[in-house]
Amino acid sequence: MLENVVELSELGEGIVQIKMQDKVNKNTFSDELTTGLIEAFIKVNTNEEYKVVILTGYDSYFASGGTQNALLELADGKAKFTDKDLYSLALNCPIPVISAMQGHGIGGGLAMGLFADFVIFSRESIYTTNFMKYGFTPGMGATYILPEKLGIALAEEMMLSAKTYRGEELQSRGIPFPVIPRNKVMDYAIDLAKSVAEKPRVSLVTLKDHLVKKLRKELAETIEQEVQMHDKTFHQPEVKQRIKEFFGH
Numbered sequence: 001m002l003e004n005v006v007e008l009s010e011l012g013e014g015i016v017q018i019k020m021q022d023k024v025n026k027n028t029f030s031d032e033l034t035t036g037l038i039e040a041f042i043k044v045n046t047n048e049e050y051k052v053v054i055l056t057g058y059d060s061y062f063a064s065g066g067t068q069n070a071l072l073e074l075a076d077g078k079a080k081f082t083d084k085d086l087y088s089l090a091l092n093c094p095i096p097v098i099s100a101m102q103g104h105g106i107g108g109g110l111a112m113g114l115f116a117d118f119v120i121f122s123r124e125s126i127y128t129t130n131f132m133k134y135g136f137t138p139g140m141g142a143t144y145i146l147p148e149k150l151g152i153a154l155a156e157e158m159m160l161s162a163k164t165y166r167g168e169e170l171q172s173r174g175i176p177f178p179v180i181p182r183n184k185v186m187d188y189a190i191d192l193a194k195s196v197a198e199k200p201r202v203s204l205v206t207l208k209d210h211l212v213k214k215l216r217k218e219l220a221e222t223i224e225q226e227v228q229m230h231d232k233t234f235h236q237p238e239v240k241q242r243i244k245e246f247f248g249h
Contacts, residue, residue, distance in 0.1 A: 006036025008043060011190065014051030014197040016044055021058040028064040029108065034084050041089045051197040051204055053093060054189050055116060056100040060125065060182070063109025068247040071134065075240045080227060081108070087141040088219060090116040091212060094205045096196050100189035102182050107131060108140035114149045115141065115215075117208060120189055121167040121175070122182040133162040133246055135239040137229040144222035148215065150175055 005022040018040045022033040044053055057063060066074070066081070073079040081087075087108065090097040099116035104126045111129065113119060121127065129146060131138040138159050146155035154173055158165070171179035180188055196204065233239070 004036065005030070005032045006040050008040045011054070011193070013194060014049060014201070015054065015190070015193045016047075016050045016052075017054045017056065018044070019056055019058065020061075020063060023058065025067060026064050027057050027061040027103075027109065028067045029070065029086060030067055034086060037086060037089060038084065041093055045094055048201065051095055051199070051201050052193045053090075053095060053097045054100050054186075054193055055090060055097055055113070056186065056189070057103045059103060061103040062099075062101040062105045062125070063112055064104065065107025065109045065130075065140075068243060071243045071247070072240065074230065075136075075234050075243060077235060080230070081139040082223060082227060086112055087223075088115060088216075091215060091219065094208065095201070096204060096208055098189050098192055098196075100185050101125065101127075102185040108142070111138075111140040111142040111145055114145045117212070118189075118192060119149070119177045120185050120192075121170060121177055121179040122185050123166065123168040123171070123179055124182050125167050126164045127167060127170060128162065128164040129158045130162045130164070132160065134242040135236060136234045137226065137232075139226045139230060141219055141222060141226070143226055144215075144219055149177075 003021060007019040007021060009017050011017055020027050020033060022030055027033065044050055074081065090099065097116040098118040099113035100120050101113050102122050105113050106128055107130050110127050129138055129142050142159065146158060167179045178188065
């Protein structure tokens, strides 16, 4: 029996876990993973028993961004990253979300993780906003959430250079998030979730709504700007060649 590429499981005490495990595609945003994530968050959003969500991946992968085929479709003008809204799933979830990024967070996968209310990095994993590696400007709300969560200096460096960083390197650069060994990320996340879930759900929803109001409002404008930048940068012949040549390397 094949396991679901997105697994929703109740951990008790109002804690629910969404696990991304598309092992065939290494947690790139395949159609199966995308659909599964959206459906999982719909279930969470409509269940008033839940108080906090843990979003995580499998083994050494958290989320790996767009598939090669999806990037080629964007380059050909056949699709936009806004066709399916993955980037704001955590932000728009009414209850707090913990991104337990035990594995690599790549491109849109890292951006998606940063939209959570709590973010946990692993020392060994790779984190990168590698959009410019392929020659196109970042999407998925990355140009908004990276400066907001990591600071403008590091965010500019990450996006313009498209370098890869180990969690321990980001820790040395002063990111304001816990960076711990991979095998301890889930334990940390569960302890954190328990401390959140002790509170009344109505109070959690009310406070989160207040705290992220500015992000929700400003993100929409940023997404429009990112789409406009994609219209300028994605359709260069060099970009398509880079996607074919560099993807997966």
